[in-house]
Amino acid sequence: MYHPPTRLCDSACIDILDFQPQPFNIQPGWSASSPSFGPNFEVSGTLPDITIVSGDRICYYAHSRFLLHSSTNAFGGLLRGTPPPSSLEVAEPGAALQIALHAIYRMPCAHLAPSLESTEGAIDALLAWGVDARALATPHSPLFSLVLAAAPRAPIEAYALAAHFRMDALAVAVSAHLLGFDTTALSDALALQMGPGYLRRLVEWHQMRLARLKEICLKPPAAHAPTPGCGRDDKGALMKAWAYASAGIVWEARPGTSAYQLRTSFEKAAAGVVCSECLTMLHARIEEVVQEWSLVPAPPDEDIPFGFGSLSQVFGPTFEFAGLLPDAVLVVEDQASFYVHSDRLSQVSLNAFGGLLDGTTGIAGPTFVVPESPDTLNITLRVVYELSCAHLSPSLDDIESVVNALIKYGIPLDSVTGSPDLPLHALILRHAPERPIEAYALAGHHGLESVAVAVSAHLLAYDTAALTNELALKMGAVYCRRLFMLHQDRLLALRRIVLRPPGTHRPTLVCGTGADGMGRLMRAWALVAAEVVWVASPGMSAQSLQTAFARPGRDIECIECLAMLRAHVQEVAREWSAVKVSIPAVFDVRRPLS
Missing domain, CATH: 3.30.710.10 (Potassium Channel Kv1.1; Chain A)
Known part of the structure; x- marks a missing residue:
């Protein structure tokens, strides 16, 4: 089935x-x-x-x-x-x-x-x-x-199909198989099928990789200090050999040129070099070339959720902040690139963004390889830039990875969760209806005070007897105690509210103060109040109380007793609705990032 x-x-x-x-x-x-x-x-x-x-x-x-x-x-x-x-x-x-x-x-x-x-x-x-x-x-x-x-057997056809139906994530995944495709061989029919937008993105991606390859290869090895066996004039052999190898690579370059091809081509340049120090500088430059080329964005073998060419749809080269374009690049494990502003990262971080912004500079601007997954880094940067994450649906485990990344990069957590309109606060709170105790434990573990307060309102129906040792240890003694106190205080308030009986009216000919008069109302109220207290829970609703205390009215014939009963039931519902539904906020929360 x-x-x-x-x-x-x-x-x-x-x-x-x-x-x-x-x-x-x-x-x-x-x-x-x-x-x-x-x-x-x-x-x-x-x-x-x-x-x-x-x-x-x-x-x-x-x-x-x-x-x-x-x-x-x-x-x-x-x-x-x-x-x-x-x-x-x-x-x-x-x-x-x-x-x-x-x-x-x-x-x-x-x-x-x-x-x-x-x-x-x-x-x-x-x-x-x-x-x-x-x-x-x-x-x-x-x-x-x-x-x-x-895609392996028909990459351009598969790409054209994905592009035709505007399946962007599929086009990204398929494009990984197009590194060796000659765009000059593209037929009119396939160009029409994919449309100008996806055709432009494919061609520009190929051109970008070729331009970057040329830039990397044409930079020669560094020169060592003159020695008795290798002076300034003798280094010409190394530079000439490098230039010859670079020209051959650039002439036959393809967007899918492999790091192995680059290494093999440049190692051939070492055949005519006899100076050991020149050879050392040559091999060092070859390693730099291979590393720099491996960092050039290329779609991975599997899909990434950020758009074409392993670039985040938001954090791309044209991503502006405060009127400025990015000046640094964060590259994750699958080579997806996130363009960011070093000033912004330095402004919000207490440790130079995990030490990345301590003055280290790469080729054509700082480029840093970070270990986070694309999803984790995407949400982390959205939190840093205070961009909405409403369209994303990360799990609580994914959110915890984001929190750990924020800690690692020196972002004070209270500054990115201290207000309900901040992205991270909203992401955690979204899980509260279905997984309240896990969301509360996450907030308690990291001291996310405003989040813990908001999530605790979803724990009124939670049976604290079912709390596991693992979750108790995770949230910590303070937040565990505050949750227990919230439940205890609400139960005490409920008992105080319901055990107070309705008021009495002046004795009348049909309803005196005896057992057959107002005493009947008091007995009925006491019985219902005892039942409510017996089965009470912190999450009991005001509607449930109104329904329970309406039952004595069925046996009350005195109109004035009924009026007193109904007035008191409404008062009970109002008082219970006014009892605090979340743990009290006891810490000062820093202002959000500005």
């Missing part, structure tokens, strides 16, 4: 549980069904209720509710009507239809090994059926993996 692994699919599967499959009628001329989408293809225990017949008469069995949930136009209008039809015929061939269904159901389809033409036909069909194909082509999804698998 197959269960699609996405939130969208899960909700769709819930819907189709109410749908009863109908028997299928195989029409004359229909061929056998698809192995993956046969009559017994289950989703969350539900069998198919619709047959889709391809243009070459192959049957595919699916779930109409699932297809409708995935579509914005009733599957191209084919599933309009109540109930939807039990069968429909489409013009697409089976090769394209099965790719489209695999993509919709998020089922792996690399084993199909279809042609790119079939994949393109499937994407065209998805769009016609109102399915967001780009949402189905996210990194590591079946459709993404299918196109990427074709």
Whole structure:
């Protein structure tokens, strides 16, 4: 039984549980069904209720509710009507239809090994059926993996397909296979398919790499101090050999020239050099060339979430801050580059950004290789620049990596979390509804006071008896005590509020002060109050209290007693709503970064 692994699919599967499959009628001329989408293809225990017949008469069995949930136009209008039809015929061939269904159901389809033409036909069909194909082509999804698998054998065609449908992450991943492609051989048809934007990005990326290669190679080795065996005139042999090797490399350079090719070409220059010190300077320069070329941005073998050419979409060469362009580059482990402003980093850091900005300078401006992942560095820099992270969805583990990076680079945590409108504060708080105790432990562990206060409001229903030693140790004794005190104080306040009975009215002919008069109201209130205190929890709602204390009114006949009861119930609800719902803030929080 197959269960699609996405939130969208899960909700769709819930819907189709109410749908009863109908028997299928195989029409004359229909061929056998698809192995993956046969009559017994289950989703969350539900069998198919619709047959889709391809243009070459192959049957595919699916779930109409699932297809409708995935579509914005009733599957191209084919599933309009109540109930939807039990069968429909489409013009697409089976090769394209099965790719489209695999993509919709998020089922792996690399084993199909279809042609790119079939994949393109499937994407065209998805769009016609109102399915967001780009949402189905996210990194590591079946459709993404299918196109990427074709890149080694048909890189430019796969790139043109990704570009045509504006699947940017897929275009980035495929472009890693285009380092050896000769852009002068690009046909008009492929250029039209990918469009001017992606064509320009491909050509400019190649040109940038070639220009950088030329710049690196043409810088000669440094000269050593004159010696008796090698004077100033004798060094000409080394420079001549280097210039000759550089000219050969630049003449035949390709964007995909490897570090091994560079090393081999320049080592040939050592054949005519006899001075040991010249050879030392030559080999040192070769190592510099290899290192500098390896830092030139090139898309990695896998996707990165920042855009074309391993450059962050935000932190690119044109990223302005305070009217200034970047003057430093941070390069992460997979060679994704982040262009930043050294003044900004120095301004917010207490340790010269982990010691990177202590005066060390690279070629054409400071370039620093950092060990963080692209996602971690992206969020870290967004926090430093106070840029929104609302569109990102990092896990709490990822957020903790960001916090550790901020500590490493000397960013005071209270300055980037001290206000609810700061990005890091908002990112942690987003996890509070679903993982409140973990988010609170993270905040407590790092002393994120304002975050801990905000998250604690989501812990009113948390059973502190279930708190593990690991989480208690992580949040620390102070924040652990404050959480327990919050629960204890709310329970004490609730007891104080509910144990105070309603007021009494003046005795009347029908309702005196005896057991059959106002005493009945007091007994009823006391019984409900005892029950509430017995089952009380810090997260009990005001609505629950109102419902519980409304019960005595069913047996009260005196109009004035009822009025006193209702007034007191409203007062109880108001008082309980006014009790503090979060731990008290006890530390002064620094102002945000400016």
